[in-house]
Amino acid sequence: MYARPAAATTAALLGVSALILPTASAHAAEHDEPLVIAHRGASAYAPENTLAAVDRAADMGFRWVENDVQRTKDGELVVIHDDNLKRTTNVEEVFPDRAPWKVADFTTAEIARLDAGSWFGPEYAGARVPTLKQYMNRVSHNHQKLVLEIKKPELYPGIEQQTLRVLRNEGWLDRTHVSSKLVIQSFSAQSVQTVHALRPDIKTGFLGTPATADLPKYAEFADQINATHTSISADYVSAIHALKGPHGKPLEIFTWTVDTAANTRRAAGFGVDGIITNTPDVVRRAVAED
Template sequence: MRIRHVVAVTGALMGLSALALPASGAQAVAYGQHPPVVVGHRGAAAYAPENTLASVDTADRLGISWVENDVQRTKDGELVVLHDTSLARTTNAKKLFPGRSPWNVGDFTLREIEKLDAGSWFSSKFKGERVPTLEEYLEEVEDNGQKLLMELKNPELYPGIERQAIRELRRDGWLDSGHLRRRLIVQSFNADAIKRFHRLDPAVKTGFLGSPTVADLPKYAAYCDQINAPHTAVTRKYVKAVHGLRGPHHRRLEVYTWTVDDAKGAVGIAGMGVDGIISNKPDVVRDALDGDGS
């Protein structure tokens, strides 16, 4: 793994213990055989610029094995990792390309995007951080020995992105049996995109981002292994309904929920039986679920 932003990350990590809310023994709850998986949202987005390699590395230094990202496509057909449709919030695109409003990812070539600073908006310590390609991102996650919850972001804007993402995953070695069993999930808010992805490669574990009605859940179970609902929509009853179905791989459907950043909220949502928690502060969530808080 290449050494990146050592000073910046070290400085960011020095104060992390103060960010974690203490979790008393009374807060520790029984989660069954296993506590929920903790997933770093866009890497470790509370501590480093989201969806960058620095964010992935920060999650790794925190001991977080699962990271989540967002994949979109450039004007010239390259896959990059960025959350917003527009480059404006998390890069200096406005400054470098003042006449290109609204600065949408799909209106810029990879060469243009590679010129952007994707770190300074977060902190001067991350000045010069770049928008990574999916290939670069996969390499970093692989080098760190981490696991990936990959979101196809706004796939309706990028026809064919499902097939292209599969090609990239295959080229980078992410579709072998080991990755498929333990290290990769693909999700989206767009049900049709996940349906297409599942049809193209049924071996990949998939998730739908949202909270379908209980009556509609069987439709999603035909092509989704997970229902990844916002934490505000999660109840014990809803989790039980999801768990009562089997997905395309003949295993119980799972629930990953987002975005939970505090210890009390993490313990509460874990007590409802969710299988995973996505967080900007994954260390806080992990320590709360461990009953540690350190």
């Protein structure tokens, strides 16, 4: 399925000195109730994927945040959800002749000029699209934990290795972080397989809702099946938990994007391990009331 000799060589370059297996599930390690993960930061209250959103989540008391990673024209990793800068920045105003304003068509310096906050509210004017390095520094400063999503890896060959390199350089591939503070996920099974092959100690998640019969195949390389909340049931969650992932622990499920108390109660009732949400305070209250 993967080129293991090449993966082993790359893993050595990425600083793997020994296999570090996660010591416990994120769920079991911290909570008897689902973890609450702030989607793109506290994105109902601050512009998504910005440092302000990370800080807002921290100020609200949330340890886990989720983000998205893409790559610029000059090869820098930046934190943004869309492969296009139009929705969350003023790129049309600053670069009116550069349609369709794809992330991959702009340099890091050009993206750094863009306002990524005013679209959300005037109080966030001047917020920037952070580089992954800047983002990791802020998450570290806030003593937070991260679910990192590799977006559209088919557009960015080698982004898995590059993401791991940045994480290593920022101190996120040591034993402490790998065992309890980091999940890497993607909608691309191939991308998740690549991360698992390069760093088999890292917890990984596949984004989607595979057929129950196909779950054992995903359990070979993914520790989590992270499905949208509208696609799951109690039986589906039980089928996930009945399998063991690549680290010998029961498969987990972080479900998304859950923003109401009613949907929180429904997902929690199914026994999910984590809830990814734009409104972490709403989810926290709903979980506490159960």
